[in-house]
Amino acid sequence: MDLFLQLCVNGLSMGAVYALFALGFGLLFATTSVLNFAHGMFATFACIVAYATMQATGVPFIVAAVGAIAVAAAMGLALDAVAFAPLRRRNAGLLGPLMTSVGVWIALLAVAEMAIGQDARPLSAGGFESTRFALGGVSVRWLDVVAVASCAVIAVLLHLLLRRSRVGLAIRAVGWNERSALVAGVSSRRIFALIAVLSAVIAAIAGLLDGLLTGAISPQLGDELLIVGFAVAIVGGVGDIRGSVIAGFAIGLIEVLSVQYLGAEFRNAATFGLLLIFLVLRPSGIFGRAEKVRA
Amino acid sequence: MSWSFWQSTFDFALVYGLFALAVYVNLAAGLLSFAAVPVGALTGFLAAQLAEIFALPLAVLILIGAAVGVAASVVIHLLLIRLESHYLAMATLALVLVGQVLILNLPDITGGVRGRTVDFAVETWQSLLVVIIIALILARLRGSALWLSFNAIRADADVAASLGIRRVRAQRISFALAGAIAGIAGVLLAGALQFIGPETYGVHLVFVVLPAAVLGGTYHWLGPLVGALLLQSIPGLFETVTPLFVQVINGVVILLIVLFLPGGVVSDDWEKLYRRLLARIKPEDTPAQSEVTR
Amino acid sequence: MKIPQTQQSRFTRSRTLLRWAAAGVTVASAIALAGCQGGGSSGGGEATTVEVGLVVPLTGVVSSAGVPQQEGVELAVEQINSSGYLGDGVEISITEADTESDPAKAIAAAQKVLSGGAVAVIGGTSTPEAGVIKPRTVAANVPLALLSSLDPTLTEAPSVFRSLPLPSAPGGANAQAAKQFASEGVKTAMVAVTADNDGQVSDTESWVTYLEDAGVQVVGRASANTGDTNLTGPAAQVADANPDLLIISMLPGQDAAFAKAVRDSGFAGRIGSYQSLSTQAAWELAGKALDGVVVATVYSPGADFPELKEFTSSFAEKYDRQPNIQNAVGYTAAWFLARGMKDSGDPTSSEAIAEALADVTSLDTVFGPVRFDNGQAFVDGELPLAIWTADGTLEPWRTQ
Numbered sequence: 001m002d003l004f005l006q007l008c009v010n011g012l013s014m015g016a017v018y019a020l021f022a023l024g025f026g027l028l029f030a031t032t033s034v035l036n037f038a039h040g041m042f043a044t045f046a047c048i049v050a051y052a053t054m055q056a057t058g059v060p061f062i063v064a065a066v067g068a069i070a071v072a073a074a075m076g077l078a079l080d081a082v083a084f085a086p087l088r089r090r091n092a093g094l095l096g097p098l099m100t101s102v103g104v105w106i107a108l109l110a111v112a113e114m115a116i117g118q119d120a121r122p123l124s125a126g127g128f129e130s131t132r133f134a135l136g137g138v139s140v141r142w143l144d145v146v147a148v149a150s151c152a153v154i155a156v157l158l159h160l161l162l163r164r165s166r167v168g169l170a171i172r173a174v175g176w177n178e179r180s181a182l183v184a185g186v187s188s189r190r191i192f193a194l195i196a197v198l199s200a201v202i203a204a205i206a207g208l209l210d211g212l213l214t215g216a217i218s219p220q221l222g223d224e225l226l227i228v229g230f231a232v233a234i235v236g237g238v239g240d241i242r243g244s245v246i247a248g249f250a251i252g253l254i255e256v257l258s259v260q261y262l263g264a265e266f267r268n269a270a271t272f273g274l275l276l277i278f279l280v281l282r283p284s285g286i287f288g289r290a291e292k293v294r295a
Numbered sequence: 296m297s298w299s300f301w302q303s304t305f306d307f308a309l310v311y312g313l314f315a316l317a318v319y320v321n322l323a324a325g326l327l328s329f330a331a332v333p334v335g336a337l338t339g340f341l342a343a344q345l346a347e348i349f350a351l352p353l354a355v356l357i358l359i360g361a362a363v364g365v366a367a368s369v370v371i372h373l374l375l376i377r378l379e380s381h382y383l384a385m386a387t388l389a390l391v392l393v394g395q396v397l398i399l400n401l402p403d404i405t406g407g408v409r410g411r412t413v414d415f416a417v418e419t420w421q422s423l424l425v426v427i428i429i430a431l432i433l434a435r436l437r438g439s440a441l442w443l444s445f446n447a448i449r450a451d452a453d454v455a456a457s458l459g460i461r462r463v464r465a466q467r468i469s470f471a472l473a474g475a476i477a478g479i480a481g482v483l484l485a486g487a488l489q490f491i492g493p494e495t496y497g498v499h500l501v502f503v504v505l506p507a508a509v510l511g512g513t514y515h516w517l518g519p520l521v522g523a524l525l526l527q528s529i530p531g532l533f534e535t536v537t538p539l540f541v542q543v544i545n546g547v548v549i550l551l552i553v554l555f556l557p558g559g560v561v562s563d564d565w566e567k568l569y570r571r572l573l574a575r576i577k578p579e580d581t582p583a584q585s586e587v588t589r
Numbered sequence: 590m591k592i593p594q595t596q597q598s599r600f601t602r603s604r605t606l607l608r609w610a611a612a613g614v615t616v617a618s619a620i621a622l623a624g625c626q627g628g629g630s631s632g633g634g635e636a637t638t639v640e641v642g643l644v645v646p647l648t649g650v651v652s653s654a655g656v657p658q659q660e661g662v663e664l665a666v667e668q669i670n671s672s673g674y675l676g677d678g679v680e681i682s683i684t685e686a687d688t689e690s691d692p693a694k695a696i697a698a699a700q701k702v703l704s705g706g707a708v709a710v711i712g713g714t715s716t717p718e719a720g721v722i723k724p725r726t727v728a729a730n731v732p733l734a735l736l737s738s739l740d741p742t743l744t745e746a747p748s749v750f751r752s753l754p755l756p757s758a759p760g761g762a763n764a765q766a767a768k769q770f771a772s773e774g775v776k777t778a779m780v781a782v783t784a785d786n787d788g789q790v791s792d793t794e795s796w797v798t799y800l801e802d803a804g805v806q807v808v809g810r811a812s813a814n815t816g817d818t819n820l821t822g823p824a825a826q827v828a829d830a831n832p833d834l835l836i837i838s839m840l841p842g843q844d845a846a847f848a849k850a851v852r853d854s855g856f857a858g859r860i861g862s863y864q865s866l867s868t869q870a871a872w873e874l875a876g877k878a879l880d881g882v883v884v885a886t887v888y889s890p891g892a893d894f895p896e897l898k899e900f901t902s903s904f905a906e907k908y909d910r911q912p913n914i915q916n917a918v919g920y921t922a923a924w925f926l927a928r929g930m931k932d933s934g935d936p937t938s939s940e941a942i943a944e945a946l947a948d949v950t951s952l953d954t955v956f957g958p959v960r961f962d963n964g965q966a967f968v969d970g971e972l973p974l975a976i977w978t979a980d981g982t983l984e985p986w987r988t989q
Contacts, residue, residue: 003829010821035381086554094327094380099509099553102502107546110539118653119870120818120842130853139855214818215853216846216874220650224816227392227498234385256822264784264812264823265408269396272389279386283378299704303697305617399785409740409787410717416724423618488693490720493785495692517610524617530694538648538687561610 002137007256013144015252016151017210021229022236022244023158024202030239031175031195034084034097038105039229040222042072042200043207044112047217050208051121061125061212069204076200077193079104085192088178112219120218123211147209151245154202159241171195228255231275237285247286301531302419306487308520308527309422313480314500315508315519316429317473322513323442324469325449327380329387329501333394334367334474335481336496340398340405342482343491346414353415356482357425364478365471372470376463391498398493410492417486425483426520429476433516445469510552512559521561637678639936641666641926642686642702644712644722645736649690650816653841653870654915655714658736659685661919662711664900664907669927675936681927692717699725707731708939709930711922713738716787723749732929732943734922737915739788746964747947752925753918754887754959754968756864757795764799765972766861766885769987770834771803775859778805778834779827781847784812786840792863793838800836808832813847815840824850837862845871845879852878861885868913872981879977883986887956888914890983892973897955921954928952 025039046068053064083100090096129143162168173181174191182188203222210225211217232251236243251271258270278285317331338360345351345359375386398405405411436442444465447455452462485491503526511522529548530541556564643662646655662683670680684705686698695718702710703725710726711734713719719738726733727748735743735751741758744751756762770778778800782793797807809830811823824847827835835851835858837844844866851860864886865871872879890901890911900920904912912920929946930936951960959966973985 003825006825006829007822010819010825014819014821029381033381035384083550090557092557094384095322095509095513096553096557098384099506100550102506103546103549103551103553105546106502106549107543110542110546113648114539118648118650120846120874122874122876210818214820214846215849216818216842218818218842220816221818224818230385231389234382234389255819259812259822260826263810264814264817265399266396267814268392269400272392272396275389276386276393279378279382279389280374283382283386299700300697303700307693307697308617407787408785408790410720412720488696488721489724490692490717492692492717492720494717499691517614520614521610524614538689 003260004257005136005138007260008253009138009140009144011253011256012249013141013147013213013252014256015249016147017206017213017225017248018228018232018252019151019245019248020154020202020206020209021225022232022248023155023241024199024206025226025229026233026236026239026244027158027202028195028199029233031171032084032088032097032192033094033175035094035101036079036199037098037101037226038079038083038108039101039199039203040224040226041105041108041112042075042203042222043210043225044217044219044222045075045108046072046204046207047123047211047221048112048115050211051116051123051217061128065208068208069201072200072204072207073197076196079200080192080196084196088192109219109223116217116219118219120216122215123208123217124215125212129212129215143209143212147213150205150209151248154205155241155245158198158202162241167191167194228271231271233285234275234283235278235285237287240285240287243285243287304527304531305524306417306419306422308524309419309426310480310483310487311503311507311527312520312523313426313429313476313483314504315511315523316433316516317477317480318504318508319511319513319516319519320433320473320476321469322508323449324445324466325452326466326469327384328470328473329384329391329505330368330371330470331473331477331480331504332496332500333387333390334364334371334477335484335500336394336398337367338363338478338481339485339491339496340411342415343411343413343485344404351415353417353421353486356415357479360478360482361475362478364474364476364481366474368470368474368477369467371474372467388498388501391496391501395493395497398496406492408493410490410495413485413489413491415486416489417483422483422487425479429479430516430520437516441465441468506549510549510559512561514558514562518559518561522559525560637680639675639679639681639930640684640702640706640708641681641923642684642699642705642707642710642712642731644686644688644695644698644702644710644718646690646714646718647685647687649688651690651715651718654737654865655688655690657868657913657915658714658919658922660908661904661912661916661921662923664904664916665920665923665927667907668903669924674927675931679936681923681930688712688714688718690715690718692721696721696725703729703731708937709734709926709942711919711926712736713743716740716743719743729939730943731939732926732946734926736922737918739792741791741965744964746961747943748964750925750946750961750964752921752952752954752959752966754956754966756885756887757792758965758967761968762864762885762887762972762974763792763795764802766883766974767796767799767803767805769974770859770861770883771800771805775805775833777808777832778836779809779811779830779832780807780836780838781811781813781823781827781851783815783839783843785814789838789840789863793836796836796838805834813839813843815843817843818846820847820850821854823847824854824856827851828854828856831856832858834859834861836860837866839863839865841865841868841871842874845875848882849875849878859883864888864914867975867983868915869910872977876981877979879981880979882977884975884977884983886914886975887968887972888917889973889975889985892957892985893988894953894955894957896953897957900955917955921956924954925949925952 028036049071050064050068084097087096131142132139170186174188178188232247236247254270259267314331321328342356444460448462507523508519512518533541558564646652666681684702686701688695688698699722709732712722713735714737716738733749780793783789811826861883867884929942933941933945935941975983976986
């Protein structure tokens with residue numbers, strides 16, 4: 001029983017990371033209908049920048065992390081400006097931004113490998129990641145608590161932003177119909193920039209947490225999150241905050257438990273089998289609205 | 296670069312081009328689907344298994360591949376029929392991942408983690424012949440009522456419906472046709488590699504095939520073939536550059552083509568681009584736009 | 590729905606562009622088909638240059654093995670050429686081709702070196718790559734010296750050789766380590782494996798066999814997939830089961846991460862590992878968690894073999910760091926080929942080289958003395974194996 005609870009703790013903290021990743025991905029998709037395959041790169045590069053900064057200057061992790069998040073925000077803006085904005089002007093639909101994001105992804109993946117090579121590098125917050133406390137028969141890392149808490153806090157903040165603020169209203173307006181929003185006086189350029197930054201920052205945080213939780217970073221870090229994050233986004237309802245969080249935790253748990261009780265070979269089967277079932281039976285996800293996507 | 300290297304590039308351009316054609320056929324009917332990859336996986340492993348048990352000639356394997364491809368694709372379409380645009384794309388992407396897991400967990404047929412050898416080989420002329428035949432079929436179809444119905448659905452499904460075109464039926468036919476092509480492509484890929492495993496028909500194949508389909512051009516069947524040839528040639532053209540940087544070039548090429556030639560390489564975007572450049576340099580000399588804009 | 594709509598534009602309707610596109614494809618086809626007949630090797634050229642192809646992943650996920658292997662090969666070739674080992678004026682020239690860790694590209698890489706006139710090929714860092722390279726070298730009648738692919742069914746004299754003794758072979762590193770552990774009082778064990786990698790899975794199976802043969806009870810199996818970084822689940826599983834011994838058989842990078850995760854989870858038993866947990870990168874990743882970890886490797890830094898001492902000092906001189914097992918794998922493969930070339934009497938003939946290689950029965954290597962059986966190297970004596978120390982170095986676990 002203790003092992004089961006221990007695994008649940010691990011599953012929840014990893015699930016928090018997945019949920020965060022899906023939130024960022026879903027935010028962009030729900031508001032702009034863009035499937036951004038380069039989303040993982042924010043996570044990867046946040047970790048690389050944090051690692052490189054600490055190696056080069058020896059600053060504590062938290063300082064490096066702030067810098068890394070700032071870099072990710074800049075990347076988000078740049079990506080939007082280069083790959084998505086020109087296509088928005090053209091009304092390019094589904095395929096255009098998807099393809100540009102793929103192009104950027106391929107290029108950035110190579111850059112990541114040029115930066116740190118293929119060997120996994122350690123990521124450490126000065127030992128904080130190993131500190132633990134006992135809760136019942138289970139050993140919980142403080143980092144697990146940080147991960148789950150970050151997810152909760154960011155989810156709540158995002159909800160408040162989108163549903164209870166003027167900016168959020170503007171975001172939803174622009175996502176629904178850009179032209180009408182313009183007529184209403186919304187500066188769509190700034191809104192798109194805001195969305196890009198938010199999406200990238202959330203992904204960066206997810207990536208840094210992932211790097212600390214696993215103790216290792218590599219050029220593939222973001223892509224691993226992307227694959228699962230994409231499943232989480234679908235199961236939870238793309239863009240739905242509650243859904244992403246619940247689905248994130250659910251899939252985190254399913255992964256950890258299926259590895260233990262079925263074996264690692266079946267982990268993907270469990271996750272993607274679940275995804276497939278949802279897609280066939282309830283494609284809008286747990287909480288998604290079954291509206292037709294205006295493309 | 297040696298002949299042999301370019302020949303190998305060409306071999307894979309043909310096979311990836313076929314996969315890209317499958318994606319193209321679906322795109323022509325308004326659907327973005329990656330089902331070509333798992334279908335190819337199915338027929339590739341099936342062909343390898345059959346070739347091991349019976350010594351079948353390549354032509355037979357190809358025909359079996361086409362038939363199984365059609366069947367599998369129709370089943371997939373039946374399952375995913377309610378999904379729209381993005382969701383169909385994501386569902387078929389999920390299928391690729393599920394397919395990889397299945398391959399991993401059926402070691403008797405697929406060799407599981409180890410992968411398996413493939414007892415038949417595919418020569419360049421054989422792939423070329425197959426591609427030519429399929430191209431001729433697609434060329435014939437282009438002016439047909441079926442293809443026109445695809446175009447109509449793609450332009451506006453509701454208007455098409457009001458014209459009596461049944462969307463679901465037409466899209467199922469596109470799935471079937473794409474499935475046949477993908478089934479053949481799967482067999483040819485197995486023969487080209489002669490060793491296949493869970494990674495062969497994985498997510499990475501999706502991101503080789505999709506750019507080929509989109510970059511080449513979504514208007515004409517030549518597009519995906521040209522796209523595949525172009526993308527496969529990049530490493531050869533930039534031989535003196537380190538492979539990682541070649542990947543960067545790869546990504547940048549994809550980005551640039553989508554931005555500047557959105558219809559792909561085989562399209563009239565060249566003309567449009569030329570006009571835009573001309574307009575910037577010499578505004579007074581630009582001839583009047585005579586074509587219908589999209 | 591904004592998937593691009595069709596419009597028969599003037600351009601495509603006028604067929605000009607289509608004609609260009611079709612012409613381009615036709616020309617490419619013609620060239621490629623012409624290559625079928627033409628495109629032979631340029632022959633041996635001068636009698637003094639022996640062309641050898643090196644087909645390795647220099648980029649991509651397996652490059653962490655491929656790059657060190659290439660370094661080892663380069664060092665070996667330098668030594669071979671400068672010492673005149675093959676005779677006066679006879680030199681080896683290496684043509685490298687990057688597989689980019691992609692079996693499809695490995696085919697092109699193999700064909701590139703073969704059509705460049707290689708009389709021998711060194712390649713096969715991973716089993717999928719080896720699997721696609723082998724049919725090509727066999728068809729070209731060129732001997733292949735494998736690198737780190739672990740598939741025992743690949744070797745076949747006189748076409749395919751492996752100068753690296755397999756850890757999983759009877760009497761090999763795994764078997765010897767298992768016996769040693771049993772003799773030191775280990776009663777229960779668990780194995781941790783990268784479950785979707787063929788090499789690791791069969792390595793693990795061998796461990797289980799040898800441990801059970803030695804009287805150790807294997808109580809469980811933890812697993813992860815290639816590229817997984819979240820290892821807390823399997824680590825917790827090991828900590829919970831608390832065996833006397835944990836055997837880690839995982840891909841490089843994951844093995845170090847798992848050792849660390851397992852120690853973090855509170856597991857205090859002994860740890861043994863597959864040969865890859867022996868690099869500087871592993872130490873950087875896992876740090877103190879590696880202290881006392883035994884590595885079942887034939888490559889034992891500090892052991893008392895003259896070839897090893899020589900290799901270690903030349904490598905340190907050239908690259909300014911200590912060599913690791915992958916360096917040794919590349920180095921040994923190259924020297925093994927050179928032995929075949931020297932014995933053959935005609936180093937520009939691939940057939941002669943292949944036959945000579947098949948006739949090699951024993952060789953003194955950095956792993957100690959090995960014997961060959963149908964192209965595969967085996968060790969016969971007691972292996973020193975290796976164990977990590979608290980300050981990040983590897984030393985022999987036991988003396989020879």
